[in-house]
Amino acid sequence: MAISTASPRFTAQATALPATETTEDLAARPAEDIPDRLFWTRRFSLTTRILAVNVLIVALLAGGLFFLDTYRKQLIAERFKLARSEVEIIGNALAEAPSSEHAALLARIGAEQELRLRTFGALGRLQTDSFVVGEPSFTFAEDSDDAFSARVAQWMDRTVDFLVGAPPVPPYYPAADRPDINNPATKPEFPEIFVAEQAGSGTVMLRYAPDRTPVITAAAPYGPQGETLLSVRNASDITQSVRAARQTLLVLLALSILASVQLSLFLARTIVQPLRMLARAAARVRLGRDREVVVPRLPERGDEIGMLARALSDMTSALREKIDAGEAFAADVSHELKNPLASLRSALETMDNIDDPELRAQLLDLAHQDVRRIDRLITEIADASRVDAELSRATFVPVDLFALAEGVLGGRTAASRIGEERHLSFEVESAPTSATMVMGDPARLERVVENLVDNAASFSPPEGRVVIRFAERADMVEMTVTDDGPGVAPENRERIFERFHSDRPGDEHFGKHSGLGLAIARSIVRGHDGTLEVQGRDDGESGAVMAIVLPALNPE
Known part of the structure; x- marks a missing residue:
């Protein structure tokens, strides 16, 4: 295995500013994308009206x-x-x-x-x-x-x-x-x-x-x-x-007070009624009596009530997605654990009926492999289930992805073992600090780089190369891991990030990979407000490019 450092040339690309949005466009956007400001169109803010x-x-x-x-x-x-x-x-x-x-x-x-x-x-x-x-x-x-x-x-x-x-x-x-x-x-x-x-x-x-x-x-x-x-x-x-x-003036003041009371009642009605409607919808969601409960988004309102409605709607959708994902994850875990357990059970039951020492040794070795597979599955399942919770508690610090990548390639990992077997070369192309510095959890980002490098090494042919590059994209940092493997078909570029999805080369033994590595990597990257995608190589050669895009470190 060889590790080298080169100097790439890259061009920072400018991003076009979005056109001015209307209140309707704002209402249709997810709550997290709504800027914390008010649009003075047809509605005034609640603060202005109350004042x-x-x-x-x-x-x-x-x-x-x-x-x-x-x-x-x-x-x-x-x-x-x-x-x-x-x-x-x-x-x-x-x-x-x-x-x-x-x-x-x-x-x-x-x-x-x-x-x-x-x-x-x-x-x-x-x-x-x-x-x-x-x-x-x-x-x-x-x-x-x-x-x-x-x-x-x-x-x-x-x-x-x-x-x-x-x-x-x-x-x-x-x-x-x-x-x-x-x-x-x-x-x-x-x-x-x-x-x-x-x-x-x-x-x-x-x-x-x-x-x-x-x-x-x-x-x-x-x-x-x-x-x-x-x-x-x-x-x-x-x-x-x-x-x-x-x-x-007292008469006018009395009339003004009367008008103010009417306006206050009208204002209270415009606030209380939608809040009650949102509260009832939230109660139905909490009780779980109606899965198809629709939390109103109130797109016609550009004030804080509308922002709250859209935030609750998006939160409800996110909760449902979490619940669905949890159910699917539990089903996948059950399915993935049943396979090695069934194999282990079959091996143990067969051993009782066989007296040939050689066959018994083979069955015992198979049982050991199944036990190791179950242990690996349980470990990675536990890691996958803890990613979101640990990221929510993590303290982000400045991280140099270049130093992180060099540390991963210099350590004893699955990629290094595969590299020794297949005589692979690993390269990290140097880049300016502005193209490598991000805010994040160093341990989790190191796990991402390790998973991507291991994945690239497992698909690389003998004498192949795995190259890590960096580029600065406006206020984002892009890190790519390129291999010489067979690549990923466009129709499968999202499936490979699904949990327990595994499409390995034919010469690898079944069960050596859990299919959780890329899923865990994407979860970690998303927890850092970034994206992880797979692309084809720009030079037309065979291989895959894993591209991570993360917010660049703000120098201020």
């Missing part, structure tokens, strides 16, 4: 609150401009009118404009009050039969102010309105008077009345002696407008 239903109410509430706050600020800002303009105009009128007419002028303007007008002297004493010299043009609301609704409205006002973060507004104390002309404490109740005196122009402030209606006060200097005019307006219409707008 939309839940965020809708919050967004409407937040938008309504900020709208009310902005609306109220705009109304108050307009009244501020009006109050400043009014107090300056009235102050100019007082400055031009004789002092004897001030009281009548203030009473008339206050009644017409619904203002309370007061003048203060330089020393801060109250001089004239339109509510004293004339009839009050407004009064603050007091408790009435509708006190509960008023308290609810005030509570809602405070709640809205808190939610939007409105700055605190000082209260308007009724004590400041007592008609005491000689009360020296009246002026300090209104700091805007001092601000107006210092600024020399009108100034405006906002307060809240006991019923939380806005009280807008404006002050402006007007006389040569340092007199100051103060106007007070109870802008209750602002509160009424804001509360009316809030009532409208």
Whole structure:
């Protein structure tokens, strides 16, 4: 047996990217091939729909609150401009009118404009009050039969102010309105008077009345002696407008909540109904009462429910295939074990009736062969049954297939024994590391290479060659084992991977091969997300090519 190393030349082939798939194409694909992303076609994802239903109410509430706050600020800002303009105009009128007419002028303007007008002297004493010299043009609301609704409205006002973060507004104390002309404490109740005196122009402030209606006060200097005019307006219409707008928004919010409830029920129905349907199908599959239970794939749904349905359908199909494969495997095992057992039984029974020592020795040797065959069958059957379970627990590590192949050819294997008998040569053509490195279980991949090399050696003629080559195919690694044997007919290229299939050369003794080697090799390769196929030789010569394709090691 000879082992040599050569340097091949290979060309990496580019792979074409698949065309864009539709939702229907996606639905028809197995669940493991469905990418973990959502297609924005006719359906939105469940996350989007749930968020939309839940965020809708919050967004409407937040938008309504900020709208009310902005609306109220705009109304108050307009009244501020009006109050400043009014107090300056009235102050100019007082400055031009004789002092004897001030009281009548203030009473008339206050009644017409619904203002309370007061003048203060330089020393801060109250001089004239339109509510004293004339009839009050407004009064603050007091408790009435509708006190509960008023308290609810005030509570809602405070709640809205808190939610939007409105700055605190000082209260308007009724004590400041007592008609005491000689009360020296009246002026300090209104700091805007001092601000107006210092600024020399009108100034405006906002307060809240006991019923939380806005009280807008404006002050402006007007006389040569340092007199100051103060106007007070109870802008209750602002509160009424804001509360009316809030009532409208509450109605809209109630309608939105109703719509949200309907949407939630519809969304729940679109989620719950298919889930119940899938649960019932899964229960029937679990109970095993109906083998032909069809788990719906829901191809019209491109969301997570559809992905779940297709995954369950594929899982059910895979389970059925596993069950069928297990039943077939058990039947094959029974059949394969019966043959050597029957032969062993026949040999032992015949020995009882034969006295010829030579014939008895032949029968005893045959019995030993049958025992070895049974032992080999049991060992390989155990290996075949454990492949999937062991791969599911295995930890994949970087594996160099080139070093693995050299190790197999350098060891004492069935291939080496056959090679010595037939004078075979074994070659491993060198290749770049990128064409030999994969992620996998080293022991299992070594078993694959050993099985393929043993298979190639068993079919090779005397003086034949077994060559292992490597090639890089895009993001895959290809390893081929080529022999000089008779090859495999195209119609048998899948059958040779079936369990217990054995089509050996005529010069080999019956029972030396279990027919499980290639089946085990393919199971291991598939457990590594790869493929194992048999091909014909490209050079037209007689022989077979066993091709393994595995995902290449990601350098990252």
